[in-house]
Amino acid sequence: xxxxGKHMAEELLAIDGVTKAYPGVVANSDVSFxxxxxxxxxxLGENGAxxxxxxxxxxxxxxxxxxxxxxxxxxxxxxxxxxxxxSGVAMVFQHFSLFEALxxxxxxxxxMENPPQMRALAARIKEVSEDYGLxxxxxxxxxxxxxxxxQRVEIIRCxxxxxxxxxxxxxxxxxxxxxVEILFKTLRQLSAEGxxxxxxxxxxxxxxxxxxxxxxxxxxxxxxxxIPAEKTARELAELMVGAVLTPPARAAKKAxxxxxxxxxxxxLSATSPIPFGTALKEISFSVRRGExxxxxxxxxxxxxxxxxxxxxxxxxxxxxxxxxxxxxxxxGPSERRAAGFVAAPEDRLGHAAAPDMSLMENALLSGAVRKxxxxxxxxxxxxxxxxxxxxxxxxxxxxxxxxxxxxxLSGGNLQKFLMGRELSQSPAVVxxxxxxxGVDAAAAAFIRQEILNRAEEGAAVVVxxxxxxxxxxxxxxxxxxxxxRLSPMRPTEGLTVDEIGLMMGGAHGMEVAHHGH
Amino acid sequence: MDxxxxxxxxxxASLMVASVPIMLAALGELxxxxxxxxxxxxxxxxxxxxxxxxxxxVETGSxxxxxxxxxxxxMALSLIFAFLTQxxxxxxxxxxxxxxxxxxxxxxxxxxxxxxxxxxxxxxxxFGPLADIPVVGRILFSHDPVVYLSIALVAGVxxxxxxxxxxxxxxxxxxxxxxxxxxxxxxxxxRILAILFGGAMAGLGGAYxxxxxxxxxxxxxxxxxxxxxxxxxVFASWKxxxxxxxxxxxxxxxxxxxxxxxxxxxxxxxxxxxxxYLITILVLVIMSSGKxxxxxNAPVALGQNFHASR
Numbered sequence: 001x002x003x004x005g006k007h008m009a010e011e012l013l014a015i016d017g018v019t020k021a022y023p024g025v026v027a028n029s030d031v032s033f034x035x036x037x038x039x040x041x042x043x044l045g046e047n048g049a050x051x052x053x054x055x056x057x058x059x060x061x062x063x064x065x066x067x068x069x070x071x072x073x074x075x076x077x078x079x080x081x082x083x084x085x086x087s088g089v090a091m092v093f094q095h096f097s098l099f100e101a102l103x104x105x106x107x108x109x110x111x112m113e114n115p116p117q118m119r120a121l122a123a124r125i126k127e128v129s130e131d132y133g134l135x136x137x138x139x140x141x142x143x144x145x146x147x148x149x150x151q152r153v154e155i156i157r158c159x160x161x162x163x164x165x166x167x168x169x170x171x172x173x174x175x176x177x178x179x180v181e182i183l184f185k186t187l188r189q190l191s192a193e194g195x196x197x198x199x200x201x202x203x204x205x206x207x208x209x210x211x212x213x214x215x216x217x218x219x220x221x222x223x224x225x226x227i228p229a230e231k232t233a234r235e236l237a238e239l240m241v242g243a244v245l246t247p248p249a250r251a252a253k254k255a256x257x258x259x260x261x262x263x264x265x266x267x268l269s270a271t272s273p274i275p276f277g278t279a280l281k282e283i284s285f286s287v288r289r290g291e292x293x294x295x296x297x298x299x300x301x302x303x304x305x306x307x308x309x310x311x312x313x314x315x316x317x318x319x320x321x322x323x324x325x326x327x328x329x330x331x332g333p334s335e336r337r338a339a340g341f342v343a344a345p346e347d348r349l350g351h352a353a354a355p356d357m358s359l360m361e362n363a364l365l366s367g368a369v370r371k372x373x374x375x376x377x378x379x380x381x382x383x384x385x386x387x388x389x390x391x392x393x394x395x396x397x398x399x400x401x402x403x404x405x406x407x408x409l410s411g412g413n414l415q416k417f418l419m420g421r422e423l424s425q426s427p428a429v430v431x432x433x434x435x436x437x438g439v440d441a442a443a444a445a446f447i448r449q450e451i452l453n454r455a456e457e458g459a460a461v462v463v464x465x466x467x468x469x470x471x472x473x474x475x476x477x478x479x480x481x482x483x484x485r486l487s488p489m490r491p492t493e494g495l496t497v498d499e500i501g502l503m504m505g506g507a508h509g510m511e512v513a514h515h516g517h
Numbered sequence: 518m519d520x521x522x523x524x525x526x527x528x529x530a531s532l533m534v535a536s537v538p539i540m541l542a543a544l545g546e547l548x549x550x551x552x553x554x555x556x557x558x559x560x561x562x563x564x565x566x567x568x569x570x571x572x573x574x575v576e577t578g579s580x581x582x583x584x585x586x587x588x589x590x591x592m593a594l595s596l597i598f599a600f601l602t603q604x605x606x607x608x609x610x611x612x613x614x615x616x617x618x619x620x621x622x623x624x625x626x627x628x629x630x631x632x633x634x635x636x637x638x639x640x641x642x643x644f645g646p647l648a649d650i651p652v653v654g655r656i657l658f659s660h661d662p663v664v665y666l667s668i669a670l671v672a673g674v675x676x677x678x679x680x681x682x683x684x685x686x687x688x689x690x691x692x693x694x695x696x697x698x699x700x701x702x703x704x705x706x707x708r709i710l711a712i713l714f715g716g717a718m719a720g721l722g723g724a725y726x727x728x729x730x731x732x733x734x735x736x737x738x739x740x741x742x743x744x745x746x747x748x749x750x751v752f753a754s755w756k757x758x759x760x761x762x763x764x765x766x767x768x769x770x771x772x773x774x775x776x777x778x779x780x781x782x783x784x785x786x787x788x789x790x791x792x793x794y795l796i797t798i799l800v801l802v803i804m805s806s807g808k809x810x811x812x813x814n815a816p817v818a819l820g821q822n823f824h825a826s827r
Contacts, residue, residue: 061699081701097696099689101817110689111700115682 018067046440294475311343340428536768545718557613560743561620570724587724595716
């Protein structure tokens with residue numbers, strides 16, 4: 001696995017004592033590490049550990065306050081991404097920096113300094129993409145591509161610049177296991193050709209399989225560097241968190257008296273209200289009290305639509321969604337909340353939370369019905385404030401106070417607040433899309449434990465997630481969404497990653513075309 | 518064919534003239550919106566163009582300088598919009614509406630001494646014998662240079678947006694300013710330039726109203742043409758050639774209702790003169806009811822302010 005980097009230990013990039021502070025936080029404090037030519041180097045750390053700031057400095061998006069960087073023996077201080085690209089640094093972003101309404105070739109052209117004529121560029125895209133086993137059609141609209149294919153566009157865009165250092169920020173979070181394998185093959189090929197790769201991820205098993213070296217950051221400081229293959233995933237996680245982790249405990253199943261399912265979905269079909277969305281096709285499942293159903297799938301295969309249909313934002317035929325035998329398919333969100341439903345959508349800012357409203361107001365927006373925070377049309381601000389305080393304290397939300405706008409919180413902190421808000425409404429049915437998206441290992445463990453606690457108290461839980469760890473750790477039964485259809489349900493125990501990958505649609509017809517090896 | 522005293526060749530020829538102001542303004546607004554900015558101040562910029570063009574033409578005696586002056590005057594007004602929305606992050610809708618009101622007031626102030634004066638005439642392009650061809654000559658070869666310029670500009674904007682790197686960057690900025698910023702494009706600078714272009718085009722259109730179409734100065738001379746131009750951008754679903762079609766359609770309705778009035782049609786004048794605006798509303802309703810088909814082609818970042826804080 002560590003074939004590259006050993007025969008050519010020539011230093012490519014050295015970071016020396018780099019510090020960057022924002023008002024109120026030190027994102028990077030005296031960070032130093034180096035990458036050799038052809039090395040695949042992992043940058044590990046929890047959210048807010050300063051990984052993103054660090055790579056943004058290497059890519060010229062952020063200027064360091066002090067410290068220096070050296071690229072191929074020369075001082076390196078890119079003032080803008082253009083300068084970084086000219087020096088041979090390329091970056092694949094965590095949230096794709098693609099334009100949906102433009103074609104693949106146009107997207108690639110936008111990321112290049114001196115793009116050739118469109119026709120020549122299209123031919124180059126075809127050629128390079130096939131060389132690296134990532135075939136792409138340059139004339140397709142990016143909005144129509146799957147997440148895996150979009151990532152290919154980003155990678156090809158970088159490869160056409162012939163980079164010396166390729167930065168990848170969480171590249172596998174949207175891929176099926178099979179797609180990850182294809183990506184790793186490409187990365188190893190690049191490494192063998194002498195391109196160094198700086199790889200950011202918190203999927204520890206992947207880092208152990210792929211990377212030659214790792215630098216671990218905690219609260220902006222380098223706390224360790226190691227060879228990932230020599231450590232266990234658990235040791236790596238504990239280095240990141242700086243504490244010992246306890247996996248969530250599952251209580252023994254209780255038997256509940258109700259004979260009917262708390263949530264039953266029968267042949268649910270619905271067109272998507274989202275542009276470029278996926279229609280739901282004939283989805284059926286049922287969840288009983290105390291049970292956790294896990295739904296996997298690559299982003300954009302109907303997860304958002306399923307959540308909308310369950311929360312009541314997307315209404316259907318009354319008989320398509322039932323709760324304890326009562327048809328509720330035609331009810332809206334408030335009526336469903338009154339009936340015991342809570343729902344947490346994936347998109348934190350704009351869907352789950354109103355970005356410019358305070359945490360207290362956001363707590364009210366979803367909790368008003370179940371927590372009885374309004375009386376005769378008037379808001380009980382006292383009760384709302386104390387409930388919001390309670391959520392902040394219980395879920396360890398790091399915020400100056402509950403009157404801070406939701407937008408001002410970091411992603412992980414807001415996620416903790418939003419999960420807390422939904423899970424502390426004593427629900428009968430819980431529907432969550434991406435419960436641990438962007439939160440660190442310790443907080444993820446806590447959120448998973450809280451979900452299990454609700455199930456133990458008798459709630460029926462549906463967890464939709466792209467994070468297989470979430471699902472394998474907490475769900476009793478498991479299914480996957482693929483192009484709006486739900487795979488048959490399987491008990492989670494005994495499932496292998498390969499089987500799950502196939503349930504998620506395998507490599508989505510993206511064939512491997514690796515030449516020479 | 519004779520439609521109750523209306524000659525079709527003359528009708529088409531005057532339709533081409535009538536549609537020039539809205540076509541120019543809509544074309545400018547198209548570029549602005551493609552860059553992700555919604556400037557509702559088109560009406561205000563047009564009327565500033567009308568008065569500045571008028572004043573320059575009267576003072577210098579040159580219609581050519583008049584058009585330049587009109588474009589510059591409206592561009593100056595659009596610079597206010599650019600500064601407020603792009604630098605100070607003001608709300609685009611409110612700023613655009615304020616710009617219209619400000620433009621209407623300021624133009625009427627500047628124009629106080631110019632009521633009742635005739636501007637220098639804009640010459641017709643001499644096509645020689647071509648203009649004498651029956652019907653075709655009247656329709657195609659009997660216009661002033663701005664008519665031809667406006668059609669050339671449609672082709673130019675189309676080609677730039679579709680084939681050039683500049684056009685690609687403009688579209689990218691309007692599609693996702695965050696992604697464009699991440700790639701290192703100067704979102705604010707590109708948008709300001711687009712706004713200035715939109716201002717110049719609206720000014721050119723406005724100057725055409727006061728120098729050729731009417732030609733004289735009265736308060737509120739553009740009479741809502743800016744709003745029609747805004748509607749045409751949506752009608753055209755942000756495609757330059759459809760701007761041409763849209764402008765001819767609306768220009769046609771305007772000319773037709775004038776002709777009907779002149780021909781003494783037995784419909785009250787008020788109904789006829791409100792018809793272009795009614796049709797505008799109707800078209801917008803039909804376009805947007807088609808299950809978001811028009812909105813699908815809208816630039817995604819349209820009307821959203823960009824702040825490079827992250």
